[in-house]
Amino acid sequence: MVIMTGPKDSGKTALLREYRRRQAHGEFLGVSSYIDMREKPNVDPAGFAASLRGSMVDSMELKVKLGIEVLGGNVEHCKGSASEDGLSMTMRWLESYCLERRHLVEPEQCSTTLVDAYKQGFPTIFIDEANALAAWHSLPDGEAQLETLFRFLVRISKQECGAHIVLASSESFFRRWLLSSAAFQGHGVSVFGVGHLAEEEAKAFMLERVPASSKKEAEAVWDDVFAHVGGAILNLHRIVRLAHRAVATGERLRDRWEREKKRLFMDAAYRVMEGFRPEGMRKVGVREPPKWKKDDWARLVKKMADSRDGVIAYDSLADVPGLDSMIEHDLLQLRAYSDTEREIIADEWPVVIPTSRMALHVMRIKG
Ligand SMILES: Nc1ncnc2c1ncn2[C@@H]1O[C@H](COP(=O)(O)OP(=O)(O)O)[C@@H](O)[C@H]1O
Ligand SMILES: [Mg+2]
Known part of the structure; x- marks a missing residue:
């Protein structure tokens, strides 16, 4: 089990999507389920369960389409249970998938193809913006459902080694919140950090994407750009867009950048000023x-x-x-x-x- 942390817009979701894209093409072993907690239905345990199962089934079917055998991947069985919604049903199905398939590769009958099929079916569960699971606290019975989910995740990954779990979040205290759950007592969780880009990478990222005719201009404003936006990938994307627009409208990139800098300054100033008026801050979610x-x-x-x-x-x-x-x-x-x-x-x-x-x-x- 891994917690993937990093600031907002640093590329956590992009990395998970790219991993799954390559996995679907058979480049990486295993099958996976991806649940985006920003999607409203997933904030409800039944909706979460449907996404968890649906995504895993899709992943298995993609492998089968590629002609890859997924040992123990009983897609039909899982589809059959889809109507009997609910988190406990899904957990039961996944638990048997994760744990029972191990007995299918007893050492004495271990052929290379069998082990291969086993690995091809090894499941990973990705939960993106996993901090939003905290919203379950305010649902009737949500507290108990969350504890059951955490116990299930710990059991299939850390205790039984039947699955990988990756929980992504930008919230600074996500790890603390997660480990405060009784299910995690005695279990550590490793952290994988995705940060913004370092200067060299950031510069290369921008120069690779600006139009060829703006390269010189882009190099000339780079120091000022980096001093104000650093390696934040989303802002670097914006600068690239500015360069394309500047070419289209015949403007200088530097003029466009100066205007963008003012806009970024106003946004940041607004946030810093908010801190001086804590009583006026908007209520956000469960905070x-x-x-x-x-x-x-x-x-x-x-x-x-x-x-x-x-x-x-x-x-x-x-x-x-x-x-x-x-x-x-x-x-x-x-x-x-x-x-x-x-x-x-x-x-x-x-x-x-x-x-x-x-x-x-x-x-x-x-x-
Ligand atoms: N390696 C990358 N190359 C190109 N664009 C990227 C890369 N990583 C992230 N992005 C882009 O940056 C933006 C923010 O990334 P995202 O994955 O949503 O961040 P996070 O999930 O950490 O908040 C998205 O528009 C994404 O497409
Ligand atoms: Mg994200």
């Missing part, structure tokens, strides 16, 4: 109301402004009241150490950083 005061945010902004590059060790901010609440409300990001981290350099982890490079610029002005 608790802000737990900081105006002066706490002012202190935090000053610390960020005085920091060398907007990276502060979480532990050294213990004296800022309501820090966790600021993070929960997306005014700051908490980033844990991951082997795959390429963007942040720090001696002590976890660290707290602004939500964007532009937000750091705003903080430097306000602090």
Whole structure:
């Protein structure tokens, strides 16, 4: 079981989709189920169950179409149970699929083709934006359903090694929330971090995509672009779009970028200013109301402004009241150490950083 974390728009979903695309083409072993918790029906346990099963069945059928044998993949049986909806039904089906198929490859009858078919059917369950499962807390019986789901996920993956589970989330406290569930007591979960791009990659990403005639202009604005957007892939996409539009309208890329920079600045300034009015913040989902005061945010902004590059060790901010609440409300990001981290350099982890490079610029002005 792996938790995939990283800031919003860093490419977690894109990575999962690309993995599944290649898996469907037979490039990777196994079958998988992908559940996007941003899709409303999935926030209901029955809807979640239908997606979990439907997606797994689709994946199995794709392999079968390619002529690949999926050992133990009883597609018809699963389809048959689709009408008797419900999470417990789906979990029962998946549990028998994940665990019983192991007995189909007893060591004494292990041929290469059998083992191959076993591997081809090895299931992975991807739950994207898995933090949204927290909404089950507010459903009647949701608490118990969530605990049952977690116990099931832990059993089939960590205890029985019958499946891989990948839970993706941008929420800073997702890991803490997940591990606070009784189902996880005594079980650790590894973290795979997807960060923004490092400078070299970010530059290459942009230069590869701008029109050939804008390459020189793009190189000329690059330092300013990176200083304000860093390696955030979605913003890099935007710059690429600006370059294409500039060519179409005969404008200079630099002029377009200057206008875009103002827009990004206004967005970031709005977010930073929101922190000074915690009582006026909109209620979002299951989040608790802000737990900081105006002066706490002012202190935090000053610390960020005085920091060398907007990276502060979480532990050294213990004296800022309501820090966790600021993070929960997306005014700051908490980033844990991951082997795959390429963007942040720090001696002590976890660290707290602004939500964007532009937000750091705003903080430097306000602090
Ligand atoms: N490696 C990549 N190459 C090109 N575009 C990417 C890549 N990774 C992400 N993107 C694009 O960046 C945007 C944000 O990615 P997404 O996967 O939705 O982020 P996340 O799930 O982390 O919030 C999407 O428009 C996606 O298509
Ligand atoms: Mg996503």
